[in-house]
Amino acid sequence: MNPLLERCWDALRSVIDPELALDIVTLGLVYDITFAEGRVTVMHTLTTPGCPMQHVISDGIRGALGRIPSIHTVDLILVWDPGWHPGMIAPGAL
16 A cells, blocks of 8 residues: 555544544545545545534544645545445444
8 A cells, every 4th residue: 555545544543433432444434545646535424414523523534634744635525325334343343
């Protein structure tokens, strides 16, 4: 894996869903990360449509990735397909 993408995945492990007390990578909420010319794009979902923690999670993603020096812009793509379910949580996390 590209070292910068590894840093992105590691940074996103610091973003905690406050309702479930697990990070968004462990929860399986992050589907993809791409990087080009200082811009990182994160395709992610939430546990439910209308999740009251949407802004907390979005702000957390932007903050975590914004601390990586080579990243200048963070774009988020919120998707609902595939829909999240508890089976997407990393094994052994609960």
